[in-house]
Amino acid sequence: MDFYTFLWMTFAVFVTLATFSFLYKDNPFYKFAEHLVVGVSAGYFVIILWHNALVPNLFQKLADGDWYFIWLNSSQPWYIIPAILGVLMWTRFSKDYGWVSRWPMALYIGISTGIAIPLEMANRVNKQLYAMMADIDWSHFFGTNGFDLLDVNSGLSQVIIFVGAAAALIYFFFSKEHTGLFGKIATVGIWTLMIGFGASFGFTVMARISLFINRVQDVGDWSEAAWDSTNSNYGAGFQIVFWLMVAIVIGYIINELRQFTKTRSRAS
Amino acid sequence: MKRQLPFVLVFIFGLFMMFQYFVPHEISEWIYEFLLDWIVIIGIFALALGLWSLFRVSVDKIKMRKDNWGYSYITLAGLFVMVAFGFTHRVADAWGLYFIWILLSLLCLGSLMQLRAATNSRQKKMYFASALILLILSTLVAVFDDTWRFYFYTAEGLENSMFRAFFDYILLPILSTMFALLAFFIASAAYRAFRARNVLATLLLLAALLVMIRFNPWIQGDEAWASKASNWLMNVPNLAAQRAIVIGIGLGIVATALKVILGIERGYMGKG
Numbered sequence: 001m002d003f004y005t006f007l008w009m010t011f012a013v014f015v016t017l018a019t020f021s022f023l024y025k026d027n028p029f030y031k032f033a034e035h036l037v038v039g040v041s042a043g044y045f046v047i048i049l050w051h052n053a054l055v056p057n058l059f060q061k062l063a064d065g066d067w068y069f070i071w072l073n074s075s076q077p078w079y080i081i082p083a084i085l086g087v088l089m090w091t092r093f094s095k096d097y098g099w100v101s102r103w104p105m106a107l108y109i110g111i112s113t114g115i116a117i118p119l120e121m122a123n124r125v126n127k128q129l130y131a132m133m134a135d136i137d138w139s140h141f142f143g144t145n146g147f148d149l150l151d152v153n154s155g156l157s158q159v160i161i162f163v164g165a166a167a168a169l170i171y172f173f174f175s176k177e178h179t180g181l182f183g184k185i186a187t188v189g190i191w192t193l194m195i196g197f198g199a200s201f202g203f204t205v206m207a208r209i210s211l212f213i214n215r216v217q218d219v220g221d222w223s224e225a226a227w228d229s230t231n232s233n234y235g236a237g238f239q240i241v242f243w244l245m246v247a248i249v250i251g252y253i254i255n256e257l258r259q260f261t262k263t264r265s266r267a268s
Numbered sequence: 269m270k271r272q273l274p275f276v277l278v279f280i281f282g283l284f285m286m287f288q289y290f291v292p293h294e295i296s297e298w299i300y301e302f303l304l305d306w307i308v309i310i311g312i313f314a315l316a317l318g319l320w321s322l323f324r325v326s327v328d329k330i331k332m333r334k335d336n337w338g339y340s341y342i343t344l345a346g347l348f349v350m351v352a353f354g355f356t357h358r359v360a361d362a363w364g365l366y367f368i369w370i371l372l373s374l375l376c377l378g379s380l381m382q383l384r385a386a387t388n389s390r391q392k393k394m395y396f397a398s399a400l401i402l403l404i405l406s407t408l409v410a411v412f413d414d415t416w417r418f419y420f421y422t423a424e425g426l427e428n429s430m431f432r433a434f435f436d437y438i439l440l441p442i443l444s445t446m447f448a449l450l451a452f453f454i455a456s457a458a459y460r461a462f463r464a465r466n467v468l469a470t471l472l473l474l475a476a477l478l479v480m481i482r483f484n485p486w487i488q489g490d491e492a493w494a495s496k497a498s499n500w501l502m503n504v505p506n507l508a509a510q511r512a513i514v515i516g517i518g519l520g521i522v523a524t525a526l527k528v529i530l531g532i533e534r535g536y537m538g539k540g
Contacts, residue, residue: 008436011437011438012436012437012441013441015438015441015442015445016441016442016445019441019442019446019449020445020448020449022449023449023452031336031339032342033442033445034339035339035340035342035343035346036342036343036346036442037438037439037443037446038346039342039343039344039345039347039348039350040346040347040349040434040438040439041439041443042318042319042322042346042347042350043346043347043348043349043350043351043354044350044354044434044439046315046347046350046351046354047350047351047353047354047355047425047426047431048426049312049315050312051423051425051426052423053312055421055423057305057309061305063421078302079305079309081306082305082309082310083309083313085306085309085310085313086309086310086312086313086314087313089310089313089314089316089317090316090317090320092317093320098538099270099271102270102273102274102537102538103273103274103277104310104313104314105274105536105537106273106274106275106277106281107281107306107307107310108307108310108311108314109278109282109528109536110277110278110279110280110281110529111281111282111285111303111306111307112307113278113282113285113525113528113529114281114282114283114284114285114525114529115285115286115289115304116521116522116525117286117522117525117529118286118289119289120518120521120522120525121518121522124514124515124517124518124521125515125522128511128515128518129515131511150496150497150499150500151500152504157504160504160508161504161508162508163508164504164505164508164509164512165507165508165511165512165515168508168509168511168512168513169512169515169516171512172512172516189512190468191467191468191471192505192508192509192512193509193513194468194469194471194475195471195472195501195505195506195509196475196505196506196508196510196513197472197475197509198471198472198473198474198476198479199475199476199478199479199502199505199506200506200510201458201461201472201475201476202476202477202478202479202480203479203502204454205451205454205455205458205476206479206480208447208448208450208454209451211444211447211451212448212451214444214448215441215444215448
């Protein structure tokens with residue numbers, strides 16, 4: 001590993017530990033990492049959107065025109081209109097002309113809501129309804145390979161999915177009071193929802209834990225590189241970087257202890 | 269004019285986009301593609317508002333010397349450096365004065381922040397002079413150093429090794445650590461939520477435990493009972509619940525979109 005990569009790895013480990021330090025309490029290391037990630041991620045998305053969205057959707061469409069004629073001689077000069085509307089959005093910060101920003105906002109909202117209605121119905125609602133109303137496999141009702149209640153493709157599982165989804169939808173219908181038969185179906189609905197939430201919760205917890213393991217592995221990889229005496233860069237600065245980090249952390253702990261002692265002596 | 273015209277625009281464009289979906293004519297499809305490009309472009313310009321807002325909040329924090337104001341310099345430096353890396357790339361093998369240019373520009377930015385925060389005229393003059401000198405120096409470096417260039421129309425900046433290093437060694441570790449932190453907070457939330465006080469809480473507890481046991485390294489293979497039960501739980505009752513939620517979300521979006529088009533929901537207009 002070259003020294004340049006090692007330095008970056010060291011910084012990655014430093015910001016990882018700085019972020020984990022929040023488990024103790026909010027502290028300068030965490031604040032450093034927090035503020036750094038806000039700036040860097042904002043800058044990252046500016047660049048990604050510029051190169052991947054603004055250039056192909058606007059600049060390249062006006063690229064065959066002459067800038068000095070404000071691209072009016074381009075083959076698609078009408079693309080200047082959304083650019084002007086986009087610039088009008090910036091009047092939002094003006095007290096006197098802030099109302100102008102409502103025009104592009106209205107276009108944006110109008111177009112996106114108009115698109116959303118048929119697309120949401122087609123891609124979300126209808127597709128789920130089609131899947132819900134699939135034919136039940138009566139010939140393999142208790143399992144595709146013999147009796148197996150945990151077979152996800154069995155007819156019984158299909159019935160459970162249909163009944164569960166329908167009951168959960170009924171639970172969300174609040175225009176009728178949840179009493180009598182309607183209330184009982186709604187109860188089945190909330191049971192289905194609770195099992196779903198539990199399963200999603202468990203899955204999310206395990207996803208977070210796998211991320212945690214990944215971070216610990218990264219710290220471990222760095223640690224191996226830092227203490228590998230066969231590495232040609234071992235003496236070049238690995239120790240300096242490591243002991244510098246240790247010194248910072250020890251300094252912080254001493255400062256914390258001093259603050260703690262001061263507070264306690266004031267209290268007594 | 270100030271309020272009526274936007275409502276009319278939302279109504280006309282909303283209805284048009286809703287009905288054009290059912291018109292399979294090439295003109296209709298061309299207008300659809302064209303207007304899709306419009307909202308992408310307008311959206312990106314709107315993003316600049318967010319960026320300006322972040323800049324102004326950070327600058328105001330420095331100016332007013334609010335709590336933790338010093339960290340705003342880190343936010344602004346991260347933002348500026350990432351944008352600078354994304355628009356530049358080296359031409360030759362060496363970087364030349366590239367990092368000197370980055371440093372000069374950062375110092376210039378810092379001087380401008382200090383200029384805004386300065387309280388007396390002597391300080392203002394000093395910071396103005398330093399910002400001007402640093403700006404001239406960084407411009408001179410940018411103009412006369414041939415080892416690197418600005419690339420605004422082409423995506424060379426995305427290949428800049430510094431841009432990639434900032435992504436790989438700063439952005440990814442911090443973001444994934446922040447998500448990993450949630451494991452600890454979720455564990456404490458789970459303790460409160462998972463107490464089997466009634467039937468519903470017990471169902472939640474059992475479902476979550478079964479899914480978590482599935483990932484235990486001691487339980488190996490797809491045929492283990494925990495694997496099968498967890499798989500069934502994820503693909504049958506969980507699917508039913510998710511299906512109902514997705515249908516509910518879809519209907520909710522359609523209802524809200526209709527309210528916006530018909531002018532019943534006007535929150536997006538703001539005040540005034």
